[in-house]
Amino acid sequence: DAKTTQPTSMDCAEGRAANLPCNHSTISGNEYVYWYRQIHSQGPQYIIHGLKNNETNEMASLIITEDRKSSTLILPHATLRDTAVYYCIVRVNQNSGGSNYKLTFGKGTLLTVNP
């Protein structure tokens, strides 16, 4: 799986949008971009994933550049409960026909939402 690069930490004001960048310049054509987050003392939680089109769900939006070498996770209205480490992961999607396989986490970005 391709490696990713994320800032170590970011701050965001409560109620504002949080934009978390991720670089994945060596991503392959069949690799998806996944985002998970880990709130303190909890297990990681799935947020969203995408291939090349922008995606949105009830938690967040994912913007992937046209060349797919970078992406941004957007939390539109950050709350204090969104304070967590956010992990960007690239991997072959399960739907590719391969086995449902392991996630390779980096160190992620610690997002701190301030009141």
Add this chain to the structure above:
Amino acid sequence: GAGVSQSPRYKVAKRGQDVALRCDPISGHVSLFWYQQALGQGPEFLTYFQNEAQLDKSGLPSDRFFAERPEGSVSTLKIQRTQQEDSAVYLCASSSPYNEQFFGPGTRLTVL
């Protein structure tokens, strides 16, 4: 509905002791994963089961680590002769085919 549960949540062991960590996956999930998370690091893959078959154990750090899932549901991660470097949070995750992984809260192991 019930998520992935792990027990115990906290375990303190003396160096050299054997420990067993339990994972109850979401009912019906055929895939089960174990990860190890050291302080300040992201989780690292240990091993993967599909039903009762252990398909990948490439992440197990030594032969002191052993995992099983005999009936394709509950899984146990066993660490023999624990060492201080085994201190970490051990995370279990499960998933149904072609879906995202759901993680448990983890077991924090401290080896003294």
